[in-house]
Amino acid sequence: MNITFKKAGLLAAASILSATQLIGQTHVVNEVRPFAPETEYRTWSIGVHGGLLNQSNLIGLRREFDKVEQNLGYGVYIKRQILPGFGVQAEFVGGKVGGAYKDNNNTFETKLPWSLALSAHITLANINWRHHQGVIKPYLNAGLGALSFEPTAEVDGISMEYDASTKLFIPGGIGLKFAVANDLNIDLGYRLNLVQSTTFDGIVNGGSKDIYSYAHLGVEFALGNKSKPFMANSNPVSAMQKEYMAQYDELLAQKAALEAQQAENKKLQSQMERLYADLADEDGDGVANRYDKCPDTPEKTKVDGAGCPLPEPKAPVVQQVAVTEEDRRVVDEAIQNLEFDLGKATIRQPSHTSLNKVAVLLIEKNFSLKLAGHTDNTGSMQTNMRLSKERAEAVKAYLVSKGANPSRIEATGYGPTQPIANNSTAEGRQQNRRVEFTLY
Template identity: 50%
Template structure:
């Protein structure tokens, strides 16, 4: 009864502590200071740990009923131990254990002593420690980590038999200890108490390599005993590094994905906002440009002069106006020799950039005199552009027209009435000299002015 009470107390303690910590196991237990990116090396973790424990040693195990044991009433004795562990992977580690204590039992089978007590001088083993259920999506670190162990070890022990009504007898007459191998198999729970500190609740069954452990060879099976223990585990290394055994690589990959996704969304949203701002600015600039163009193309009174250049707005419909939009007087048009001299001088001085319709600056003075003549005397002017036969016909036709229009534009800008100026291009169709010589081609490249 006393033994069962001890076991129940141990189990309840573990469940209460574990239940309390399990409620704190979500991501709120994790802090960014010890976050480790996926696929980091061992240097980012604490991989070594040590532990101490104490508990109950008994020949009773979960494998088989008490009736099959050499001694039917197992008793519980205190045991204690320590270990050092190297974590290889989040779910796998290598653990070296050492423990000692006493194992005893009573009410032996018929033909056996009444009781035994085996002093376990030492038990040292090397085991694989496999952590379960620490890989999941939800939690950065697991507060409760189940584990299983299995390994191989050596032990030294000394059985003492207590015959019914007699004195204790050593199993070996020379009082020597027995050295034997054993196979430890166990399971348990690691419960995180804080940074690098874990509560360890474990249960081991140790299969002895012979039937000598209880000092009594009965039956065909080897002896075995169990060790139920509670202890503390301490991770070695810098406190800012997480334990590899509690590290959850799957959750770290999830966290990394969420962070990257959030950063990508922020970057894309910033780009979208910038594009919207640019579009709004372009729309504003376009509206302003349209308003400016409207001012440059609006002719409210329909006299052929846009409002921005119209010095006499609101002239009656059908009124002849000059280049500034003012009504024209109707004097008698007489072209004098001086007028023709001014026009001929402009023709003589007129030069364009090679292959272009751009008027060279040296032509401006004589063209300005023609513009004043058109304004002062309200003359009409016909401009005829010509080229030589160098180049294609289409190109020459377009170039001759563009050059005549260029002269018209210049005169209008100086005040001439655009309605009284006609610009026509004839290309290479009307030569006045032979195109076979450079001098002839020079004469054919011209703009003729006809004043009337």
């Protein structure tokens, strides 16, 4: 008897030690929205447990032997969580059950090589709308299974042995699970098993069925991606409350931010009103009242920076300068003496004297001058257009170098497009190669 209790104690201690070591291994678990699909959870788990097998029960059912003996039991299960409050588990339990009479030496011992059961598992805490978040989770389970048992009995000094049998049994139980980590529960449970046989305890007594119970302590481990929450530890009501509180806190923060922004807007509005008052311009002259030293200026009156009327501008005196015959003679002389290097825009030295006179004329009388460059039709059109433009520009550059105003000189090239003589003769081509001066 003492050895059996020691074994059970060691098994329970080992389970708790393993759970304690795992509690320290924290994992980051992603939050999921309330009533999220099961793909966002871990739904599979495994459990191991150990405890005591005996013929006692908590509901007062009759048993054959009135002296209870405690024997070691052990088990393992795998569970599929379908809903936060409901799952299905397949479980194996092994060990032995024994008992005796207090008044005589009649005893029995039944070995349980194995028992397999499929049970529904209901987690009450996860379907309780008042229980928003809890570490302690009560549960119920019930199902159907099959077991193998080998009973032996000693009655009135006679030993009786039975062959191994396999029968159906109905397990039903209650328990508590302690959610000590994201993926770990400590499991403390009690299960009553109704065996569909009258020889489980080695004695045939009428048609009543035999019973035995199993009190156990163990651990349950969630399987799968550790970043996902374990559905068996999930409470939709708690998730709804948490989401509601988060939204409520966010709304409070938004309200506080809105009130702060409204206060800032009022402050800015007050500053803008003062600014508009400072910048008011009643007479519409473009100078604010606070800076206007001449208020009530008539509309459309031009004013200075102080808002006072500007003096009326005097009309500029334009001196008309006429082009005289002498001026034209100077220009004609420059045209007659203008020579360039062959095929180039370089002005030859003999042309400088007459061009100097034109420059003096432009400076002294502020005349404008239009230069038009022309060529004969020898060569390509592209070359002639470029050459005529370059020669007109060369004349302009020379006059500007002598002090003439460049903005009053226009240089244009026309190439062979405006001949004044026949290009079929050398004399005609010579006349067509020219730069015309128009003074105005």
